[in-house]
Amino acid sequence: MNENSASFAALDGRDPANLRGDPITGDRYYSKEFAQKEWDGLWSRIWHVAGRTAEIPEPGDFLVHTFMKESVICIRQDDGSIRAFYNSCRHRGMRMVAESSSLEAITCPYHGWKWGKDGVLQFAQDGHDFPQGDPCGKLSLKELRCDTWGGFVWYTMDPKAEPLLDYLDPMPQLYKNYPMDTAVRVAWYRIALNANWKFVTDNFSESYHTRTAHPQVPPWIDQDVDTARHEMWPRGHGRTVQPMRPSLSDRLPEGVPHPFEAILQQWDIDPSSYASYEDMAMQGWLDLKAAKRRLWQERGYVHYKDMDDEQITDSPHTVIFPNVTISFLPDNLIFFRSEPHPEDPEKCFFDLWCMAFPVEGQETCQSIMAGEKPLREVETCEHRDFDGGRGIPELAGQIVYQDMELAEGMQAGMHSKGYEDAYLPAQETRVRFFHEVLNDWLEGRR
Incomplete structure (x- = not known):
């Protein structure tokens, strides 16, 4: 399967017609019996x-x-x-x-x-x-x-499992242009959360929460629902591809420095040359592609060598079923993973690995989720308890910290008699799709 055919084969991640309509009930997040079904039907087989x-x-x-x-x-x-x-x-x-x-x-x-x-x-x-x-x-x-x-x-653990590349399909083809094995891990955390592991996959399967939880994102990643591409595949993998340019709907107050201007300036583009904000966002994004294509080699961005115009400027945020998420950014890879607690289904471990592609002459990098870091491999994992944010104060205000702040409230809400099933917009189709594929594994249809 070539890259184009893999993309063509994607299901529309905004079309509820691709769903059966399986309910997302609260007991999935706290029942020990359900957790045992996950071990028997999922974890021991993937x-x-x-x-x-x-x-x-x-x-x-x-x-x-x-x-x-x-x-x-x-x-x-x-x-x-x-x-x-x-x-x-x-x-x-x-x-x-x-x-x-x-x-x-x-x-x-x-x-x-x-x-x-x-x-x-x-x-x-x-x-x-x-x-x-x-x-x-x-x-x-x-x-x-x-x-x-x-x-x-x-x-x-399953001797009968399909080969890895088949299990991951079509991810190896979609991301063959990224030299992933050259990325340097600059931040490495394992964080204990008081929430079921599925909260993490649910969260990374949609961007609907971004404007509320991550107001710092729209100025540099376009979160407008109709500008993104929502894709999912039969094995349960999915992604949201968003342009890394300012949202046209979310405006910073007058006088506040715009982060996209700094990105343009980094690649010798004058933000003041555009007649309007819309021009800076839309034409600037196109000019950025051209500048990166022209200057990458002399500036040491060797990881751009085989990447296409979308990959050098955009953000395909990708969930690999059931519990791994990778944000593929032009200069960073961010690996997220949730794993269940061995005893308590209302707890999990959340892994955060921030990785950056090495660039000649650069000694530091922006890790996106953990702030500025030295551009070198960290040697040991930071084991922390989130503890309402007190366990990782150095990540306060980061996107991933804001996500973790929501975890316990979501977990508590799953016990409420007021919750029966999720009431989803089209852009959250992938959330229910994840649970339907999970059901297929647990009920022996995979």
Whole structure:
């Protein structure tokens, strides 16, 4: 499937005729029985992101991804490939490692069994004492299927799952022009939220809330409903493609510096040369495309090399079913993910990875969601509790912080007798579509 045919195959993300009309009931967000159905029918069958390929460049480097009560090790092999194993010793089930690291062999802390990078047992104390025969060289850790895309390491617990690229279709084609594996992670957070994981996917499946929750956005991303392209695909993936230019409906007060003017000036375009605000927004956006196309190479924006005119100026905000969202911005990738709490369906973990494409001569970058950051890899994840915003004060006022401020109120509202089902405008079609695809997984239709 080529890029054009993939785009042509998209369903209209604003057309409710593409929906069955499955209700979005409150119990989906707090019922332990529903959460168990999600484990059985969804989480144990889909492809998960373990981490980034950049984290494990050398043989013996490994990622640990702990999801609910399961834990998986993805380890770089001597031939450069990556293999995934359950983080459970075959002796008596002990979890062997707690965090990503680099080792020539993984040693169980309980009885000292040592497992090689290939998962094969290298050492067991008193190997002669086993009635089955010495297990060394014979016994292996239980392996999972593992693959890579977009600079991410993926694995699935389901041996019958479709191949990763089929599962992601059409994302690999749509985003083949972005050199995703070259992006530098400049901010890395895992934040505990008092809300069900689906709040995050719901939130990122629509932009209807932006004017209320994110008033700083319309001056530089056009949030007018009829200027965006709303797309969704049968596997549950979807995106909203918005021009990164000022909204014509939302105006800043007179005298307030306009952020789009600074963007134009960065690319040698004089904002005062336009006869009106509308001209600056619309013609300036076209002039920006032309300037970037003309100047990218001499300015070191090498990631523009294969990107098209839409990609170098616009914002395709993309949800990968069920719980990963990536904002593809011209100079940034923002990875969001929600994962359920292992015990409480009214809690989740929210991952925020802010990534920037390196530009020659630049030492800092605007990470969009976390403010200005040094343009270098952060080494460790910041584990925080949102705690009404008190846990991440450095993100206050950022878009993602404003989203998290809404989470507990939404979660509480799901318990109300006043809520029965969502009452959606056309631009929120993708919200219900997400729940319908989720229902298909839980009811065995996927």
